[in-house]
Amino acid sequence: MLLSLNDGAKDLETLELEISASGRTVRRAVDGLIEEGWVNRCGHEYAVTSTGSAFATRLDTFLQQTETLLELQTFFEWFPDAVCSLDPIEFEDATVTVQQPHSPYQPLERTLSLIDLADEIKTIAPINSPFYNDSYYERITDEEITAETVLPHSVFDAIRNADTEQFQEVLDTGRVEVYVCDLPLSFGLLITENMVAIGAYDHNNSLRALIESNTPVVREWAEDVFAEYKNDSEKITTPINNEV
Template sequence: MGLDSTTHRTPDSPIGDIAYLARSEHRIPALVALTERPRSRSELCELTNVSSSTIRRTLNEFEDRLWIRKDGYQYAATRLGEAIATEMDDLIDRFETERKLRDVWHWLPDDISEFPIETWSELTVTIANPNVPYRPVTRFESLLEKTATLRFVRPEVALMDPCFDVLYQQVDDGVDVTLIDRPNCHTYFLSTYPERSSELLQQDNFTVLEHDELPLHGTGLLDERVVISCYEQDSGTVQAVIDTDVLAVREWAQSVYERYRSDARPIEPQHLQSDDLGNDI
């Protein structure tokens, strides 16, 4: 391959090369940048925000490994360098996906873990934290405002402020809504919002159904997105909202909805009686 006349240092091991790239945050971006087009040392300094001496040492290491070649005052990636840059860039993307799912993994339905890893990267994960506890609710509110249909198994997130206000307005505007939840949850929200709940239940485009054995997570189907809502088991607070437009996830969510829809029943009359609303919470 014409490399015999080039003196280069043999790496100690593949792990050694990976460790070298990972030890400083500028190295992988520098190598990726050189796969895009030739660049000068000063360009790389500006791009990676490191000193000229640091870039010089980095380029020397890259040259020793035959990842780059010098062309005048510029440097460009070799095919070897392109291969390494692509794999490392993909690896970083995979770790970024894993990190955003790490905190919600124990709340997710088992079926999600069976999807290809490439599907995970298409999930938008919004997690509550002490500084912004309502971030997942706000995310769902923004999605709810854009849909003309809503079908939701265990829809507590849709019934929380400020989402309930949006839901109320959406139903008034003709959005077709079907909610499947537990009887005690219906009792709570009917007692919390008696007037609005009564008005909603009189709308032909608003359907409320009951089911006694729902999963720990919520599954919602909107026009363009699928939503998975993760609840803290004891308090019922919304810990995370995950949404995506991946077709495979939508097909899964559709099957979940249809399964529970087939066994659900209309809301029981006693839940509609205002005298009893406060007794079953």
């Protein structure tokens, strides 16, 4: 009711319609707001005081942040605390895609759609996807996309062993740099010229949630994390041999 009145003075009947409450409930609430000094009566209408307006503004911010935290809850349930140094509120304007029982691949499909829109990619991939996905492979070889990818040894070995010739072809384009990391990777990161996407995986290496953001704070964090893992990794050079 306070948020409604902060948009402009209203009479009791209008308030009843806006908040879907009985006249008795509205009158009781208005009396309480008047008693607190947050609302004044002006003829047949009620309006917020300067104090009430200030409180309503802060209340609105709090409710929006609470809604954001609820949306982010699934993501941070699976994302490693040691990796993310950002306050969750930094993701207030982010888009969250969560794995659903009826759509378990939705976060992965969203990741691939971001890759399809990108010309430059930096990625940390904890599993054999999306690097070896057909659409990604085709973009690298046919559309001159450039990429830097950090992979754990297990993923690199799986990709190489699955099709060494195809993987070699990707490296031979000269537009892809692959780095193999000895550190365990329990999260995913995709940085494009348009967006930063962060993936949270469960213990079965299933992508549970994806956050997309392009705020300067999130992008700076993502670039720093990518650089840290890249610097701690070994660059793969061509030709690929079985000793790597």
